Amino acid sequence: MPELPEVETVARTLAPHVNGSRITGVEVLRASAVHPLSLPPATLAGLVIAGVRRRGKLILLDVAPADKPRNPGGVPSLVAVHLRMTGRLLPRPAGTAPGPYTRWLLDLEKPDGTPQRLFFDDTRAFGTVFAATPGLLQQWEFWRGLGPEPLELTPDGFDRRLSGRRAIKAALLDQRVVAGIGNIYADEALHRAGIDPRRPVADLGPAERRRLLGALKDVLALAIDQCGSSIRDYRDADGNAGAFQNSFAVYGRAGKACLGCGETLSGRRVAGRATVFCPRCQR
Numbered sequence: 001m002p003e004l005p006e007v008e009t010v011a012r013t014l015a016p017h018v019n020g021s022r023i024t025g026v027e028v029l030r031a032s033a034v035h036p037l038s039l040p041p042a043t044l045a046g047l048v049i050a051g052v053r054r055r056g057k058l059i060l061l062d063v064a065p066a067d068k069p070r071n072p073g074g075v076p077s078l079v080a081v082h083l084r085m086t087g088r089l090l091p092r093p094a095g096t097a098p099g100p101y102t103r104w105l106l107d108l109e110k111p112d113g114t115p116q117r118l119f120f121d122d123t124r125a126f127g128t129v130f131a132a133t134p135g136l137l138q139q140w141e142f143w144r145g146l147g148p149e150p151l152e153l154t155p156d157g158f159d160r161r162l163s164g165r166r167a168i169k170a171a172l173l174d175q176r177v178v179a180g181i182g183n184i185y186a187d188e189a190l191h192r193a194g195i196d197p198r199r200p201v202a203d204l205g206p207a208e209r210r211r212l213l214g215a216l217k218d219v220l221a222l223a224i225d226q227c228g229s230s231i232r233d234y235r236d237a238d239g240n241a242g243a244f245q246n247s248f249a250v251y252g253r254a255g256k257a258c259l260g261c262g263e264t265l266s267g268r269r270v271a272g273r274a275t276v277f278c279p280r281c282q283r
C-alpha cells in the first residue's frame with residue numbers, strides 16, 4: 001500500500017501534468033470507486049485543477065471554476081483520491097482507451113489547449129475518489145479523524161497523541177494518531193529509533209518518544225528524496241518506480257542479518273501486521 005512518501009511522490013509528479021487543466025469530461029467505469037458521500041462526479045465538468053496536494057495517504061486535487069476565484073455552493077472544491085492498496089493516477093494522451101482496471105477517468109484540456117486524460121487505475125479496486133466541498137469532507141469520518149502530518153509534528157504534539165497500553169507499532173499505524181504511516185515506515189522508524197514494536201505505548205519514556213519522532217521524520221524524508229519505495233506495483237505519475245526499497249533496514253528482511261549489529265532479524269505479527277525487528281538493537 002502506498003504510504004506517505006509514495007503518495008507525496010505521486011502528488012509531486014502529477015502536478016506538472018494536470019495543474020491548470022480544465023476538466024472537460026468525467027467517466028465512471030466502476031461505481032464502487034466513487035465514495036458514497038461524493039458529489040456526482042459529473043459536477044467536476046468545467047472546473048479547473050488548481051493544484052495537487054497530499055494529506056496523509058490521500059491525494060487532493062484542488063478544483064475551482066475557471067472564471068471565479070471561489071466556488072459557489074454545491075460545486076466541488078476538491079477531489080480526494082484514496083489509493084488504498086493498488087490505486088494509481090496516470091496521465092494519458094487524449095483518446096487512450098480505458099484499461100481493464102481503469103475505474104474512473106477525467107478528460108482534461110491543458111492550459112495550452114492540448115487534450116489529455118487522467119486515469120484512476122486500481123487492480124484490487126479498494127481505492128475511492130471523492131468529489132467534495134469542505135463541508136462534505138467533514139462528514140467523512142476518516143477525514144475528520146485524520147491525525148497530524150508527521151513531518152509537521154512537534155515532540156509535544158506527538159507525546160500528547162501517545163497513550164494507552166497498545167503496542168507502539170499499532171499506534172503508529174493508527175491514522176488518527178499520525179497520518180500517512182503504514183507497515184513499511186512504522187517498522188523502519190522503530191528500528192532506527194531502537195524501539196521494540198511490541199512495547200506498550202505508555203511505557204515509552206520522553207527520550208524514546210523524541211527519538212521515535214525524529215526517526216520517523218528522518219525515514220520519511222529519506223524515502224521522499226528517493227521517490228518512495230516500490231514493492232509490488234507502486235509507480236509515480238510518470239510511471240517510475242521509487243528507490244527506497246533498496247535502503248530498507250528491516251522491512252521484508254525477516255531472517256536476514258541486522259545491518260546495525262548482525263543479529264538475525266525477527267519476523268512476528270504485531271498489531272495484526274507482519275513486523276520485522278532486531279531483537280538486539282530494538283529494546
Ligand SMILES: [Zn+2]
Binds near residue numbers: 279
Ligand atoms: Zn540489530
